[in-house]
Each structure stands twice: as C-alpha cells, then as structure tokens.
Amino acid sequence: MRPRARRLLNRPAMKISIERLWGVLPVPVVALDRMPARLVGLSMGVFVVVRSDYLADRPTIVHELEHCKQFWRGGIVLHMVRYYASRTYRLRVEVEAFRAELAACPPSLRRERLDDAARALAGGYHVGLDVAACRHLLTCTLRSDDSLPTSNVASARRSTSSPPVTARSIDSTRR
Numbered sequence: 001m002r003p004r005a006r007r008l009l010n011r012p013a014m015k016i017s018i019e020r021l022w023g024v025l026p027v028p029v030v031a032l033d034r035m036p037a038r039l040v041g042l043s044m045g046v047f048v049v050v051r052s053d054y055l056a057d058r059p060t061i062v063h064e065l066e067h068c069k070q071f072w073r074g075g076i077v078l079h080m081v082r083y084y085a086s087r088t089y090r091l092r093v094e095v096e097a098f099r100a101e102l103a104a105c106p107p108s109l110r111r112e113r114l115d116d117a118a119r120a121l122a123g124g125y126h127v128g129l130d131v132a133a134c135r136h137l138l139t140c141t142l143r144s145d146d147s148l149p150t151s152n153v154a155s156a157r158r159s160t161s162s163p164p165v166t167a168r169s170i171d172s173t174r175r
C-alpha cells in the first residue's frame, strides 16, 4: 500500500462529538480537517461543523451552539432565510453569538478575542459596520428593548457579494 493511502486510512476523516442545547437537545459537532477558505465553524441548525484545530476551542463551539439555539428560536427555515436576506437580522444574531463566545472566553484572553471578533464581524459578514462599531456592539450594555444601529446598516454601502452562511470565520489574524 502506498504511504499516502496508508496515512489516509489510519487517520479518521471526521470526528463527531455531541453537545446539548438547553441541557437536553443533542447537537452533533463534526470536526473536519479542512474547511473552505477561512471558515473555522459553521452552524447548520441541527448540527455544527468545526475545523479540527478549533474543536477544543470552547468559545468557538459556544458561538456555533448559539446559532443552533437561534435556529430553533427563530423558526428554523425562517431563521435561515432572515439570516441570508436581512443584514440587520444577521448582525443581531452574530452579535449575540460573538457575545456568547466572548463570555465563554477566559478573562485573560478576552481582550485579544474581542479584537479578533470585532475584525471578523466587520469584515466577514457583510454587516456594513466598521471594526470600531462592531467592537462597541460586542461590549456595550444592551437592554432588551434596544435595537441595533439599523440606520448605519441601512446606509452602508450595498454589497454585491452573497452573504455568508451562519458561520464563524476568522480574519487574517489567526489565533
């Protein structure tokens, strides 16, 4: 057998672990060695895909599980449609997921994580906000009746590229 074929056979192609939403609903987490582009995590609503080297990164898993909760709370297909179609909705759910991610981050690493999160949110999700605005949204105190800055979002330059999937991507600064 060729060495390359032997390596492929010896190495599992994917690893699956089980998380639970609200302590009950099981969510398979599939770890893959390779993901497209800069993607490190992806929520498909009923399951999560992460890049293998991020499987042990608890904040990334928490981020994706937050999207799974949004999937159920937001009406399943309706959530997916709104995520793609509405910049404001996408911003709201990403802010929620990044906030959960930051809360799951050890305090000593939180500042660096916040920098990465603000850059990723500003650059990877077509939300029409700059890094400073994203950093503010990730750190400010939001009351339940507060709305996100839709006027900024609405006036932002219209993007011609397609919006991203419900995914956790990283920008050029890698952790």
Ligand SMILES: [Zn+2]
Pocket: 063, 067, 094, 097, 098, 166, 167, 168
């Ligand atoms: Zn996300």
